[in-house]
Amino acid sequence: MTIYLDHAATTPMRPEVLEAMLPYMTEHFGNPSSVHSYGQQSKLALSRSRDRIAQILGCAPNELMFTSGGTESDNTALFGAVFAQSSQKANVSDRKKHIITSQIEHHAILHTCAHLERIGYEVTYLPVDAYGQVRLQDVEQAFRPDTLMISLMFGNNETGTLQPVLEVGRMAKERNVLMHVDAVQALGTILFDLTAFPFDLVSFSSHKINGPKGVGALYVKKGVALSPQLYGGSQERNKRAGTENVAGIVGFAKAVELAYKELQDKNKRLLQLRELMVRSLQDRLAAEEWIVNGHPDYFLPHILNISFPGMNTESMLMNLDLAGIAAASGSACSSGSLEPSHVLKAMQLPESILNSAIRFSFGFGTTEDDILTTVNKIATIIHHMRNS
Numbered sequence: 001m002t003i004y005l006d007h008a009a010t011t012p013m014r015p016e017v018l019e020a021m022l023p024y025m026t027e028h029f030g031n032p033s034s035v036h037s038y039g040q041q042s043k044l045a046l047s048r049s050r051d052r053i054a055q056i057l058g059c060a061p062n063e064l065m066f067t068s069g070g071t072e073s074d075n076t077a078l079f080g081a082v083f084a085q086s087s088q089k090a091n092v093s094d095r096k097k098h099i100i101t102s103q104i105e106h107h108a109i110l111h112t113c114a115h116l117e118r119i120g121y122e123v124t125y126l127p128v129d130a131y132g133q134v135r136l137q138d139v140e141q142a143f144r145p146d147t148l149m150i151s152l153m154f155g156n157n158e159t160g161t162l163q164p165v166l167e168v169g170r171m172a173k174e175r176n177v178l179m180h181v182d183a184v185q186a187l188g189t190i191l192f193d194l195t196a197f198p199f200d201l202v203s204f205s206s207h208k209i210n211g212p213k214g215v216g217a218l219y220v221k222k223g224v225a226l227s228p229q230l231y232g233g234s235q236e237r238n239k240r241a242g243t244e245n246v247a248g249i250v251g252f253a254k255a256v257e258l259a260y261k262e263l264q265d266k267n268k269r270l271l272q273l274r275e276l277m278v279r280s281l282q283d284r285l286a287a288e289e290w291i292v293n294g295h296p297d298y299f300l301p302h303i304l305n306i307s308f309p310g311m312n313t314e315s316m317l318m319n320l321d322l323a324g325i326a327a328a329s330g331s332a333c334s335s336g337s338l339e340p341s342h343v344l345k346a347m348q349l350p351e352s353i354l355n356s357a358i359r360f361s362f363g364f365g366t367t368e369d370d371i372l373t374t375v376n377k378i379a380t381i382i383h384h385m386r387n388s
């Protein structure tokens with residue numbers, strides 16, 4: 001039996017979600033753009049899903065644009081804002097060409113920014129402190145008269161550390177700078193009130209909250225100009241062409257609904273699991289054998305990043321896998337070897353911590369027994385490796 005502790009990578013779909021989706025993959029297969037009853041049924045499902053998600057996240061339905069997931073939402077937020085400015089300002093010298101982000105963003109942001117640099121934009125990558133948080137004084141200093149937007153994640157996917165997004169959003173607003181937030185990991189654990197929050201653009205993804213893969217949303221505050229990244233039909237109010245993923249969107253809406261119905265209980269349970277893991281490690285390992293990476297107080301409850309100095313991430317993960325435990329490194333696997341994670345590197349942690357970090361992430365179906373078994377296996381692996 002495998003214990004799945006990689007919910008930050010993706011989550012199992014809940015049976016209720018699959019049940020909600022199935023009719024839209026079978027009898028209700030119509031194209032929402034068709035005028036006949038098949039089409040109208042799909043169109044209704046689409047608008048009901050949009051209404052439901054908007055109601056839960058505190059925005060107007062027409063401020064939500066469905067996408068293929070977090071990556072597309074992130075790309076669309078950045079490219080869409082940049083290209084909207086290009087079409088509004090014919091004179092190149094009138095355009096703002098500076099973007100601010102952080103060194104610990106997901107690659108969906110970092111690689112998009114790298115491309116923007118290749119086409120002439122200037123990007124400031126904010127450093128973080130040892131807990132993985134950006135400092136407000138660094139944000140303050142990074143703003144320039146030609147700053148177009150700032151993109152900062154709500155909570156980090158590797159360490160769980162929360163960013164001061166509300167404060168940064170307010171700073172951006174004062175300076176007339178667009179604020180984008182990657183809330184892919186925060187959806188389902190944080191309560192959103194998008195109309196009240198100082199955010200212009202927010203990215204969400206369905207498969208991190210027990211919904212289907214390949215679907216997500218981008219919140220675009222009323223009045224924010226965004227150029228489409230896909231041209232074709234007039235779907236999504238001309239902002240994203242292509243026949244909608246109706247079943248996926250219905251499943252996404254169901255997943256959001258369930259996540260928010262159970263938010264408080266779920267967060268409490270996730271915190272208990274996280275604390276249980278920390279306490280059990282305290283019981284089983286010496287203090288110098290492990291360390292938690294990330295902020296001690298401001299974190300997403302489903303992510304726990306731990307380094308085991310003296311161990312090696314790759315062999316630890318392989319041994320855990322052999323023991324039936326699925327965990328992750330935050331690192332990118334390039335040509336068969338693990339590169340230390342860009343997030344932990346930005347936190348300027350020592351080599352022994354960088355090279356031995358494992359991300360455990362909890363979710364639907366994780367039990368206390370899973371945690372206790374995992375800690376036992378970790379202790380066995382470490383003692384075995386130390387003595388071999």
Ligand SMILES: Cc1ncc(COP(=O)(O)O)c(C=O)c1O
Nearest residue numbers: 069070071106108157184185205
């Ligand atoms: C913070 C963050 N942003 C963006 C993404 C990309 O989302 P998707 O897998 O839906 O493209 C992820 C997924 O790992 C993520 O954790």
